[in-house]
Every structure is written in structure tokens, then in C-alpha cells.
Amino acid sequence: MTPNGAVLFAAVAILGAMVSGGRGLAAGYAVAALFALTQIAPRTGACLRRAAIVMAPLAAFMLIIWVGVVGKSPQEIASNAEGTRSAALFYVATVAARLFLIVFVLQAVLLRFDHDTPFAFVRALRVPAGAKRMMILTLSLIETLRNAVDRAYTALVAAGIVTRGLSLKNLRTGWILVQTVWLTAITTVTARMRDKWPVEDTLALLDPALDGGERRLSPPDWLWLGLAVAALALGQYLVWAHG
Amino acid sequence: MFTTQRLIVIALCAALNFSIGSIVYLVKLPLYFDSVGTILCALLLAADRRAAFVCCLVCAVTSTLMTGLLVNPFLPWFVATDLTICLVSAFLTTHAAETFRARPPRPAAFAGSVLLYGIITGVCAAIVSAPVVVYLFGGVTGSGSAFVVAFFLKTGQQLMSAALLSGLTADPIDKTLQVLIAALLFRATPTDFVTMVRAPART
Numbered sequence: 001m002t003p004n005g006a007v008l009f010a011a012v013a014i015l016g017a018m019v020s021g022g023r024g025l026a027a028g029y030a031v032a033a034l035f036a037l038t039q040i041a042p043r044t045g046a047c048l049r050r051a052a053i054v055m056a057p058l059a060a061f062m063l064i065i066w067v068g069v070v071g072k073s074p075q076e077i078a079s080n081a082e083g084t085r086s087a088a089l090f091y092v093a094t095v096a097a098r099l100f101l102i103v104f105v106l107q108a109v110l111l112r113f114d115h116d117t118p119f120a121f122v123r124a125l126r127v128p129a130g131a132k133r134m135m136i137l138t139l140s141l142i143e144t145l146r147n148a149v150d151r152a153y154t155a156l157v158a159a160g161i162v163t164r165g166l167s168l169k170n171l172r173t174g175w176i177l178v179q180t181v182w183l184t185a186i187t188t189v190t191a192r193m194r195d196k197w198p199v200e201d202t203l204a205l206l207d208p209a210l211d212g213g214e215r216r217l218s219p220p221d222w223l224w225l226g227l228a229v230a231a232l233a234l235g236q237y238l239v240w241a242h243g
Numbered sequence: 244m245f246t247t248q249r250l251i252v253i254a255l256c257a258a259l260n261f262s263i264g265s266i267v268y269l270v271k272l273p274l275y276f277d278s279v280g281t282i283l284c285a286l287l288l289a290a291d292r293r294a295a296f297v298c299c300l301v302c303a304v305t306s307t308l309m310t311g312l313l314v315n316p317f318l319p320w321f322v323a324t325d326l327t328i329c330l331v332s333a334f335l336t337t338h339a340a341e342t343f344r345a346r347p348p349r350p351a352a353f354a355g356s357v358l359l360y361g362i363i364t365g366v367c368a369a370i371v372s373a374p375v376v377v378y379l380f381g382g383v384t385g386s387g388s389a390f391v392v393a394f395f396l397k398t399g400q401q402l403m404s405a406a407l408l409s410g411l412t413a414d415p416i417d418k419t420l421q422v423l424i425a426a427l428l429f430r431a432t433p434t435d436f437v438t439m440v441r442a443p444a445r446t
Contacts, residue, residue, distance in 0.1 A: 062383045065393040074402040095381040103316050137254035145258050182428050
């Protein structure tokens with residue numbers, strides 16, 4: 001499977017999850033499970049765990065709010081009915097199932113390509129060169145910002161301006177940390193633009209490095225894409241036939 | 244339009260959106276803080292509003308996709324909200340760019356601009372976000388603003404109204420704080436960096 005096929009598969013599977021509800025989600029779950037078992041077999045558990053970690057707080061929020069606080073479903077609110085917690089629970093289960101499927105598909109696709117570097121993944125995408133360059137620069141600058149946070153934090157702790165733990169002092173001086181991080185990042189970027197990159201010819205080398213890696217859709221891509229479309233259609237049929 | 248300096252600023256602001264937005268999402272504050280970089284990008288390019296709009300839109304879409312892939316898979320659904328924030332930031336908030344950098348500072352004008360543009364951005368973002376919050380999340384997102392939705396549902400509001408009222412309650416505060424941080428960072432940015440970024444493309 002190519003990165004382009006994976007992105008298209010994920011897009012169609014997520015669209016299917018969005019437009020289906022209740023029974024319609026079953027088809028999406030079947031294709032997602034098949035994808036996970038065949039493409040990332042030994043790491044399906046890890047994929048489930050990651051999706052659960054993302055979804056657990058959200059599901060807990062929904063349970064607290066819909067079942068605990070509100071105590072009835074939106075349909076019951078709309079019809080001004082008395083409302084039951086079981087209806088609210090069913091509503092939460094449906095929304096959570098849809099969101100879990102979205103997260104699971106994304107995680108499965110990410111795990112499928114986690115042996116590739118972000119650079120290799122971006123290089124293989126069939127998107128305009130400018131978009132690739134932007135993605136790579138952003139990823140690089142996220143690291144720069146992380147380094148800036150480390151440097152600024154260490155310097156300000158050493159200077160006694162902010163403390164390591166929670167403190168009232170940090171409330172007063174926290175802004176200095178934010179400002180220092182920004183100025184550190186600006187300084188780093190300016191130095192790169194003025195000195196480092198022109199000397200190393202970095203940006204000129206980036207385009208050829210990113211070009212030419214685009215991969216056409218392979219037969220497995222088309223197979224998975226077909227399955228995702230079939231799941232979408234089946235999901236829509238199930239919604240239409242059974243509600 | 245996309246000079247090297249501007250590309251770097253877009254990427255830097257996208258990285259800022261990613262970093263701040265991820266932290267706030269993970270600690271479940273009742274705020275979002277994921278557009279500071281977008282607003283800052285518009286302010287840095289305030290001299291050319293069309294370029295400011297295009298660049299901050301690229302910045303917002305890039306950071307939304309990155310955060311969506313790596314941290315918060317639900318963020319990409321709010322891409323229309325990004326577009327709204329970009330429109331307001333590039334064509335309205337940039338009017339205050341000189342006020343934000345004025346030396347000596349003009350506190351009243353500064354605070355007034357932050358409040359005005361923060362509230363406008365927040366109201367617009369809330370209106371655009373509400374249908375997504377209702378349809379995708381059933382009214383309850385992963386952020387702390389869910390408790391505000393719960394409050395309005397408890398007071399008998401319909402789901403769409405509750406989500407909209409929650410947005411109108413939380414978003415103006417959130418966006419005002421974001422405009423404030425962006426304005427303060429813009430003010431702290433060295434003049435030579437701003438000049439370098441605003442320099443037109445060489446033909």
C-alpha cells in the first residue's frame with residue numbers, strides 16, 4: 001500500500017463514519033478491522049489502545065454531561081419529552097462509536113507507515129511541491145519550538161524568574177517564558193535564514209529531495225479504496241433500511 | 244506572494260499553533276488557544292492584507308492537519324472555523340497592527356483593539372463551529388467548554404442552541420485571549436524580523 005492510497009482510504013472510511021449512524025457504522029468497523037488485521041496485524045492491539053486513549057476522556061465527558069447532568073437524549077430534548085438516562089446513554093454510545101472509528105482508522109494508517117520517516121511519507125504524497133515543503137518546514141520548526149521551550153525554561157529557572165513546580169510566581173512571570181520562547185525561536189529562524197541555509201543551500205536542496213518520490217496508486221490501494229466505498233454504500237443502505 | 248521569509252513565518256506560526264493548541268487540548272482547559280499563530284501570522288503581514296489572508300490560511304490549514312494527524316483527530320473538521328478566523332484576522336484585526344506595536348505603548352487603544360477584534364473573532368468562530376460541534380460530537384467536544392454546553396442543556400435549551408450559546412460564551416473569551424497573546428508576541432517581535440517578512444518578492 002502506498003501513502004497516497006492510505007490517505008484516500010482513510011478519507012473515504014472517515015467520510016463513511018461521518019454519514020453513517022447506528023447500524024450503518026457496522027460496515028465501517030468491519031472494513032477498519034480487516035485493514036488493521038491485514039496491514040498492521042501484530043500492532044492492532046496498540047492501535048486499539050491508542051484510539052482508546054484518545055477517545056476515553058471524550059467518552060467520559062459525554063457520559064458525565066449527557067447521562068450524568070442532562071439525563072436525556074437530544075431527540076427527547078427536541079420533543080420536550082420526559083427523557084431517560086438509557087436514551088442518553090444510547091446517544092453517547094452512537095456518537096462515541098462513530099468517533100472511535102474515525103480515530104481507529106487514522107491510527108491504523110499512521111501505524112501502517114510508522115517505519116517511514118515523516119520526510120519519506122511526505123515525499124511519497126501526490127500533492128503540490130509547495131504543500132510538501134510547507135509540511136516539512138512546519139515539522140522542522142515544531143522541533144525548533146520544542147528546543148526553544150527547553151532553552152528558555154532552563155534559563156529562566158536558573159535565573160530564578162520561574163519556578164519548576166506550580167507557583168503563584170509562575171502566574172506573574174509565565175508571560176516572560178512565552179516571550180522568551182518566541183524570541184528564541186525568532187532568533188534561531190533568523191539565523192538560519194540569513195546564515196545557515198544560504199551557506200548550505202538548504203531550501204534549494206529541499207525541493208529536489210522532495211520531488212520525484214510520488215507513488216501512483218497500487219492494486220492494493222484500489223482494493224482498499226473499493227472496500228471503503230463499499231462500506232460507505234452498505235452503511236448508507238443499512239441506515240436507509242433500518243434507521 | 245510566498246517569499247522564503249513568508250514561508251518560514253507560515254511554518255513557524257503553524258508550529259506555534261500546533262504547540263500551544265496541543266498543550267491546551269491535552270490539559271483540557273475550557274479554551275482552545277489553537278489560533279494564536281494564525282492571528283500572529285496575519286499581524287506580521289499586516290501591510291498587505293491579501294497576502295496576510297492567504298498566508299494565515301495556509302498556516303491555519305497546515306497546523307490543523309498536523310494537529311489532526313498527531314494529537315487531536317477531530318480538529319480538521321473545524322477547517323471552516325479556521326477560514327473564518329483568517330478572514331477576520333487578515334481583514335479586521337490587522338487594522339490594529341500599528342496600535343499593537345506603538346512606542347510608547349497606548350494601553351487604552353491596545354486593550355480596546357484586543358477586546359473589539361477578540362470578540363468579533365470569537366462570535367464569528369462560534370457561529371461557524373456550532374453545526375460541527377452538534378453534528379460530529381453531539382454537542383460535547385473534548386475541551387472543557389462541554390460543561391458550558393451541559394449548563395445550557397440543563398436550562399432547557401435545544402442542542403443546537405446550547406452549542407451555539409456555549410460557543411458564544413466561551414469563544415469570545417478564548418479568542419480575546421488569543422488576540423491578546425498574538426498582539427503581545429507581535430509587539431515583542433524585533434522590527435528587523437517584521438521588515439524582513441514584509442519585504443515584497445523580488446522579481
